[in-house]
Amino acid sequence: MQIRLSPSMRSITITSSSNGFLDLMKVKVAARHISYRTLFHTILILAFLLPFVFILTAVVTLEGVNNCSSFDCLGRRLGPRFLGRGVDDSTRLVRDLYKILDQVNSVEVPDGQKLPQSYSEFLSDMKSNEYDTKTFAIRLKSMMESMDKEVKRSRLAVQLHKHFAATAIPKGIHCLSLRLTDEYSSNAHARKQLPSPELLPLLSDNSCYHFVLASDNILAASVVVTSTVRAASKPEKIVFHIITDKKTYPGMHSWFALNPLSPAIVELFPNLNKVVFLDDDVVIQRDLSPLWDVDLSGKVNGAVETCKGEDGWVMSKHFKTYFNFSHPLIASNLDPNECAWAYGMNIFDLRAWRKTNIRDAYHYWLKENLKSNLTLWKLGTLPPALIAFRGHVHPIDPSWHMLGLGYQEKSNLESIKNAAVIHYNGQCKPWLEIGYKHLRPFWTKHVDYTNDFIRSCHILEPQD
Ligand SMILES: *[C@@H]1O[C@H](CO)[C@@H](O)[C@H](O)[C@H]1NC(C)=O
């Protein structure tokens, strides 16, 4: 089939070949009733959006149904005939159009041709060249492909920028760490023993609630500790074990020495039975002491499962989400539909843990991944843990730990308010500019913006 639009747009010739027969139609457009611009635009816009409506419109217009301006009207006028059994012109046209689009679909678009960059350029391109249908379709295809490429490139660039934004340490937080480190060397109060000697026995007292937090971000760690203590019914029984790196240690020490919050601080946990492990991108909103009473049925790790729940995106994680099931080692050992669970707020029964070989399994799989050139799973610490803890996880109620605040902009605010722990996992951390504005207050309300160090580093409360 060919469609020719003559430059004056006063006449349109449609040549259609179907079932080996040639039909020729030459139609004069009734210029008095519609402007050719309208016709031209309509045909083009529709052709762009929906090839099959293109034909509908063309036929309607050619047949003189000129005062139809909506899809609905077109549908009503054409519908019965179009859907009718008889092979009339419109069905034949549609069939031919599909044929030509199908043909063009496998045609390689020639490289390096100059393509219109916008709809209006496309329009003038159409006006100044008289294309047959095939050329028209090919140009349409190449334009769409080039736009598709452009979109993919932009998406990649966005991801990349987001990655840089997410991994860079904001100036204010860096400054905070430097100032506090400085304070550690110049101020004896900042170096005072943590915890004070009379509290040392608490560090291994199993009647206390022991939290483990690994972080090199002082501001984030302070929010986790502050929010936990604020939400606790018995703050005096809370013991925090903070694991940090060498360069952050003096600053972290200064912060908690100068801003005491009653809980104790130390580097690692020795003879404890149960600890709760917290990521540094969480906020605690409810007393967590009942976690110690959760019956783990002999399992090691109490965690929230992430494969079912209201949020169809955040709560849709199975093993196939994390692992490369094209790899024989994965395919032969794991079930793609096994439910995944979340890190970030976990109860670990250390007594049960000591009886298992979780550690060995974890290291075994890390080694296997190295041997396979890191093709077993995407980067991250969760996948090897998912394998190592298989059979050792006890699911806990999802309201304990709400996930996704760092990547799900549409996180349900009611659920956030009701969750015991909210987790900003994902790139949009609440202390970054790319954090979601409406989700930040749940975090910022635990930051003391009047603190001297925070103020001197120009860390300001975000204004709406
Ligand atoms: C890993 O990569 C190296 C070099 O790139 C290659 O020689 C080796 O065969 C690869 N190993 C596997 C298991 O694919």
Ligand SMILES: *[C@@H]1O[C@H](CO)[C@@H](O)[C@H](O)[C@H]1NC(C)=O
């Ligand atoms: C998944 O494993 C297969 C088989 O080893 C490998 O060819 C492929 O590159 C892996 N995929 C990724 C994304 O690493």
